[in-house]
Amino acid sequence: MKWKNRGSEFDGYWEEIKNIKAVYLFGAGISGKTVYEKYKDKINIKGFIDNDPQKQGGKHCGLNVYSLDEILLDKSEAIITTVSSEHTKKIVNQAEKAKYRIYDMHTFLPVYSLYNYDELVVTSISYLPTTVCNLNCKCCLNFAPYLRNKEFRKIAVLKRDIDLFFSKVDFLLLLHISGGEPFLYPNLIELFEYLKIEHGKKIGRLETTTNGTVIPKDELCEVLAKLGVIVTLDDYRDAIPGQADKFDKIKEKFDEFGIVYKIQKAEQWIDLLVLQGKDMSNEQAQLHFEQCNVPWQEYRNGKLYLCNYSDYASVAGLYQTQTDEYFDFNSEFNKKELMEFRLGYSQKGYVDFCKKCAGYFNNPNVVKAAEQM
Numbered sequence: 001m002k003w004k005n006r007g008s009e010f011d012g013y014w015e016e017i018k019n020i021k022a023v024y025l026f027g028a029g030i031s032g033k034t035v036y037e038k039y040k041d042k043i044n045i046k047g048f049i050d051n052d053p054q055k056q057g058g059k060h061c062g063l064n065v066y067s068l069d070e071i072l073l074d075k076s077e078a079i080i081t082t083v084s085s086e087h088t089k090k091i092v093n094q095a096e097k098a099k100y101r102i103y104d105m106h107t108f109l110p111v112y113s114l115y116n117y118d119e120l121v122v123t124s125i126s127y128l129p130t131t132v133c134n135l136n137c138k139c140c141l142n143f144a145p146y147l148r149n150k151e152f153r154k155i156a157v158l159k160r161d162i163d164l165f166f167s168k169v170d171f172l173l174l175l176h177i178s179g180g181e182p183f184l185y186p187n188l189i190e191l192f193e194y195l196k197i198e199h200g201k202k203i204g205r206l207e208t209t210t211n212g213t214v215i216p217k218d219e220l221c222e223v224l225a226k227l228g229v230i231v232t233l234d235d236y237r238d239a240i241p242g243q244a245d246k247f248d249k250i251k252e253k254f255d256e257f258g259i260v261y262k263i264q265k266a267e268q269w270i271d272l273l274v275l276q277g278k279d280m281s282n283e284q285a286q287l288h289f290e291q292c293n294v295p296w297q298e299y300r301n302g303k304l305y306l307c308n309y310s311d312y313a314s315v316a317g318l319y320q321t322q323t324d325e326y327f328d329f330n331s332e333f334n335k336k337e338l339m340e341f342r343l344g345y346s347q348k349g350y351v352d353f354c355k356k357c358a359g360y361f362n363n364p365n366v367v368k369a370a371e372q373m
């Protein structure tokens with residue numbers, strides 16, 4: 001979105017939500033738990049809603065889990081989605097059909113926190129300690145096949161950047177450590193311990209991801225379990241059958257050490273790149289950005305990038321990030337401006353890479369998952 005009222009873009013939204021007296025959280029999962037723990041003393045949370053019949057009738061964080069049909073909201077109550085961006089649209093439709101007020105947590109929580117008690121909350125960032133990977137996936141969203149200089153970022157620089165981030169941000173709901181392949185990063189234990197010890201009180205949830213082909217050392221497993229880092233274990237066994245034994249071994253180790261993990265098996269991936277470049281006007285690029293609704297922003301070298309993927313493309317040498325496409329934490333800024341930027345506002349309302357990119361959501365360029373070069 002293009003800034004029209006910089007620093008006040010959400011004044012109207014705040015007027016709309018400020019009288020909400022109680023909420024239900026839609027999504028009785030990990031994200032719902034993070035939101036509950038952060039906001040239980042600030043917002044009257046009456047319970048969880050979930051579409052999963054296995055969860056309905058049970059408890060989550062000590063609260064009842066209902067189906068949408070079981071609850072009745074009055075005008076001063078609302079539903080906050082806590083599911084991933086991929087599922088938000090379906091849930092919003094469901095609630096709107098029932099004529100309930102529903103808000104996406106990624107907008108509601110930062111606006112509520114900042115306007116109500118001057119707390120700058122960011123719902124998520126993506127943070128890469130390395131671009132090194134042992135695989136070479138054809139349609140890697142980090143553009144690994146194009147990277148000429150894969151690097152292990154210096155731990156001292158990562159710590160400095162994180163300190164800078166938390167000197168401005170009051171709370172981060174999800175810090176996602178990705179890569180490259182994070183398990184190859186030699187200082188990963190030091191990084192996790194630093195995050196937890198120095199900034200743990202400001203981080204709701206620490207997550208990382210692994211491609212399922214790098215067996216973590218016992219020492220790393222102990223730290224992941226001790227610090228409660230949640231790991232996404234990608235299942236690429238269909239695409240890379242020769243590495244299947246490693247996947248099984250990693251899973252075994254996660255179970256042995258009591259690591260919380262989720263297996264992610266994608267049937268298909270998307271290809272972002274439209275290398276020829278579309279003949280797109282600035283207005284079309286703006287619309288493309290808005291429709292893309294990219295959920296991730298990368299924080300790197302003290303800067304928050306408007307789109308994760310355009311910055312990955314820039315690191316890979318496919319593109320040059322423009323100065324209005326990141327938010328520089330070294331500069332003085334007002335909290336509302338940073339919140340707006342994280343929610344997709346910028347000077348021109350898109351990144352130039354949108355003109356070369358098929359988009360994150362509704363991308364028709366479907367490809368085989370994890371196919372190797």
Ligand code: SF4
Binds near residue numbers: 141
């Ligand atoms: S595993 Fe594949 S998709 Fe993931 S970073 Fe490595 S090359 Fe990219």
Ligand code: SF4
Binds near residue numbers: 288294
């Ligand atoms: S279209 Fe591509 S470059 Fe533009 S915001 Fe979406 S993912 Fe990023």
